[in-house]
Amino acid sequence: MDIPLTILSAFEKRGSLHDSADTDCYRLFNLAGDGMPGLSIDRYGEYLLVQYFNQEVGGNTGAIIASVERAAARLPFGIRGIVCKDRIKTRDREDIASRRHSMIAAGEAPPEGYRVRQCGVTVAVDLMRGQSTGLFLDMREVRQALAPLYPSGGSLLNLFCYTALFSVHALLRGMRWALNVDLSRQVLRRAMHNYTLNGLGVDHRDFLEGDALQWIRRLARQGRRFDLGVIDPPTFSRNRKRSFSVKRHMPLLLRQAGGLCAGGFLLTSVNSHSMDFREYRSLHPAEWILEAYFNESWDFVRSGEPYLKAGLWRVR
DSSP: OOHHHHHHHHHHHTHHHHTOSSOOEEEEEEGGGGTOTTEEEEEETTEEEEEEOSHHHHTTHHHHHHHHHHHHTTSSSOOOEEEEEEOOOOOOHHHHHHTSBOEEEEEOOOOTTOEEEETTEEEEOOSSBSSOOSOOGGGHHHHHHHGGGSTTOOEEEEETOTTOHHHHHHHHTTOOEEEEEESOHHHHHHHHHHHHHTTOOOOGGGEEESOHHHHHHHHHHTTOOOSEEEEOOOSEEEOSSOEEEHHHHHHHHHHHHHHHSTTSEEEEEEEOTTOOHHHHHHTSOTTOEEEEEEOSOTTSOOSSSOSEEEEEEEOO
């Protein structure tokens, strides 16, 4: 394999994204879809994040980083640094702990609270700590597709909200109010920070910590109703009291959330290679109408079936 040519070719495929006025973060190289299983490269503003997922790529990072530097020199924007992260799966807890932080492969480290733009929204990202940066790049086209729903105002229920980017995007484009729910107090703090970065007022009552199913039941007892819901859960998660599995718990979650959005819409998302469209469809009540269906954004060039299944449903 000609590594420099393979990486350069992938960068050139994304040419239409390089000069985007409202987005400066997207995937530049996507695993086997771009010719190298186990390697992903993402742009975050003036930084590139290189991640490797298998031993073959991990043992060849020197040549890969050199090729990335050469390809980056031909991009129409400047690069201040290249960050490299080891994502090889392991059950060794000490090994996992030792790889929580990224390493600087070239240039300088991104500053604390580094900011990028996606679909006109300013987002604080962390390229150095943990596996997730605080922004899912593959949701870009889904966010764009929802934009026509927002100018009429209304309310949004954002379950498993993570850093609340669906809410920020909606509020900036006309949605009147958003309620955000997540298990993690830490990510809710990051969500509030994203509100502030975009000039939105922060009311702590709009950020609810806890289990999504429990909050749905409380909101139902209160007689609350929403025009649009977003349900984008992890495939599997666990807290101190219970675990959540998409395959086991999603149907009940959708039925109960549907009661809060009756007559409106729900965006639901499943991120899993092991679930096809038919199984994704079967999670939803039969009477719901699928208005639009999405997969991962086009820069996530794929060699097989899409992993992201996202649908906009009219709730009946």
